Amino acid sequence: VLVMILLLVRYGRGFVSNIAVLLGIVFGCFIAAGMGKMHFDQVAKAQWFDVVTPFAFGMPTFDIVMILTMTLVMIVVMIESTGMFLALSEITGRRIGQKDLAAGLRTDGLGTVIGGVFNTFPYTSFSQNVGLVGVTGVKSRWVCVAAGVIMIVLGLLPKMAALVESVPTFVLGGAGLVMFGMVAATGIRILANVDFKTNRNNLYIVAISIGAGMIPLVAPRWTQHMAHSLHPLLESGILLTAISAVALNIYFNGGKEDSAAAIEAAKAAEAH
Template structure:
């Protein structure tokens, strides 16, 4: 023994060619999910192709910067220093659409900027009280994130205006459902990396079909620059309506919960303890994504679960691979012409991919809820009431039209309504007072008591500081 301390595999620097190949693989896995957020948001608020292309580039640029920070860290302040890849989260899409319709795009990015500052301020206390966000809360919120944006995907397939002559045309339905079918078939019959790129393959083939019909329009691509990025505050000086700020701050709490679970998963996969300080720095990076997004017309970022799955397949634990993926994302974000190409994809094609991706998000939430203990608890009441109140504005968008606009912005959004309700009910039902055994409503579902529920509390976080 020479006494040399061997590096943990997480801190191992691989040869540059291998870093490049593995980093690109991570980008391919998460690219479609990342760019779908600006595509869906831009289409929902009626932005033109060039502006959506701008959002895509900003989205990739900020995701790349946050990924590099998460992987490499910035002193004792930022970055979990694990092989995680960050990208735009669907959690912010629905609130952003509602804020845009009520207050305008300046309020969207103003409230996002405020939520980023809020995230930076609460990262430390959140790392200490994460026990108040157990799987019953996180599973409920993740489920509603997926369900609440299904209608957006439907609008992309059917068309935005039910009164228009081309609304719900059979050819658009065929294209959208065809993309879904391709994704299913690739997932079932293709192995390896190509199998994991099922959504991207569906987008490519769906676009090719539209091209054969002669309906593709890439006219704006030629005018786009090869290199560049949008100036800060492209839509004007940010505005900060209180209700919009509160709604986006709730979304930041949802993102913190999601990222915490993902960081814990990664730490276990790579065999490196997650200290409370690590968690705090990782959450600080999420908060920074909000600040950067507010400045550069982007979106809130979170740790991407798709890349966690890739980690378990490749078993390559180096955080420098994730940093390389972040560098690729930054480079892609500096190529406006690429963003313009993605922004020009046909609505039915994007909608078909969106149906699968949004459904996947909901399924992840349902899988989390399946691990929750219901027998002898009030958890079923928590889930049912939270989902019911959350889905009310989805089922009846005008339910709160006669109430103050500030109330509409918060309660009229499925994600914020569900998150607030689930959090408060968890405090009431599981953390205050003593309650009698659950009544009939709470014991109606039987869950295998031997299947352990993954409780997200500080027991899962190594309290040792680095």
């Protein structure tokens, strides 16, 4: 899959190059099916058309512990989404301000509410989609709107859902290398704008923050002797990185300069 994507990106032109990831997945599915690694039993059993019933598992209940837990989870999601918004801003070349970030987070929250009504998990921004913007070069928001409409229609076709479910993980993994890698590369490009030469404290901020975020990956059991209620927070590398970066930035650089920079960024975004 990865080889096919690279070939299409290098030698493809126009529309073919833009959908290199999709064509790579389709190519991988054909190879997997030919090798007997892709099965269509669930596709045959699935119905052609079905409507999702709201609150199929019952009406919502309100429990203070679960509410607080989900609040913490959504904080993690919002931090992750903020990073994606900034990465998307860098990819598209459009500066975003606080109003844009707030609008994006509200959209995430609204999507989570709608998802709960229709019996799904909380929705959030996906870094794969941000990576696709970088891979394809397509930056129009109307493409996202059209894709959303298509997804709603496909959601009414259980056979399509079963077909997507039948795609082997190793096929998706080949495409994931490109999409997740593109997000990481964008993050590195954003860090390139940080002043490391005249302010070496920024080196400590980046180094310690990345190190803190790696803790759950290199030591998954590091929270075993801590309170269970803290696990959702301490097991999130994204949250640990964000908290470390913000705290260290305030410690080394203070908040006044950052506030001024944020205001200037917001003005620049409004000017666009």
